Every structure is written in C-alpha cells, then in structure tokens.
Amino acid sequence: MAREQTTTIGTELLALLERVAKDLNAPNASKPKKVHATRKSLKRARALLRLARPALRKEAYARTNRRLRDIGRSVSPLRDARASVDILASVRQRMDKKSVVRELAPLARNLRMTLAQ
Numbered sequence: 257m258a259r260e261q262t263t264t265i266g267t268e269l270l271a272l273l274e275r276v277a278k279d280l281n282a283p284n285a286s287k288p289k290k291v292h293a294t295r296k297s298l299k300r301a302r303a304l305l306r307l308a309r310p311a312l313r314k315e316a317y318a319r320t321n322r323r324l325r326d327i328g329r330s331v332s333p334l335r336d337a338r339a340s341v342d343i344l345a346s347v348r349q350r351m352d353k354k355s356v357v358r359e360l361a362p363l364a365r366n367l368r369m370t371l372a373q
C-alpha cells in the first residue's frame with residue numbers, strides 16, 4: 257500500500273474516531289439517532305482499519321480492531337433497549353386488556369431505565 261494512501265486512511269480513521277468520541281460523550285448520546293450515527297461511524301472506522309491492515313503490525317491491527325468492536329458492542333444495548341421499548345409500545349397499543357398492560361409495565365420501566373443510563 258502506498259504511503260500516501262496509508263496517510264489518507266489514517267487521517268480518515270482519526271476523524272471517525274474523534275466523531276465517535278464526541279458522540280459518546282454528548283449529553284444526548286443515548287438518543288436513537290446518535291446511537292445509530294455512532295454505530296455507523298464505528299463500522300466505517302473498522303472498514304478503514306481493514307484497508308490499512310497491510311501497513312500495520314499484526315498486533316496493532318488486532319488491538320485496534322478489538323477495541324473498536326468492543327466499543328460497538330457497548331453501544332448495542334442502547335439500540336436493543338430502544339427497539340424493545342418501541343416493540344413494547346406497539347404491543348401495548350394493540351392490547352386492550354388492562355391486566356396485560358399492568359404486566360408489561362415493569363418491563364417498560366426497566367427498559368426506560370436502561371435507556372436513561
């Protein structure tokens with residue numbers, strides 16, 4: 257891989273990582289659009305890292321890839337909780353029995369608490 261290409265990939269990778277750090281530290285980091293943007297940036301960063309792989313030491317590539325993967329995994333529960341809340345809301349709207357709604361209330365509360373973290 258040419259040095260110029262490696263430098264360009266490195267610059268792009270650093271820009272994406274700065275965006276991820278900014279998104280994760282933002283007050284609205286758990287909002288669905290921000291979670292989605294963060295996950296997309298992480299996927300792009302890992303793709304760029306794969307492009308730069310031939311120019312990197314094996315250990316450096318593996319360590320960086322592992323860290324990016326783990327950060328992505330740490331954001332996944334926010335996405336999963338949001339999807340669960342949305343599904344639960346849809347189920348609640350379709351149900352007209354108060355007992356079912358009462359039974360689902362603790363689950364909804366737990367999911368909202370997860371999102372608030």
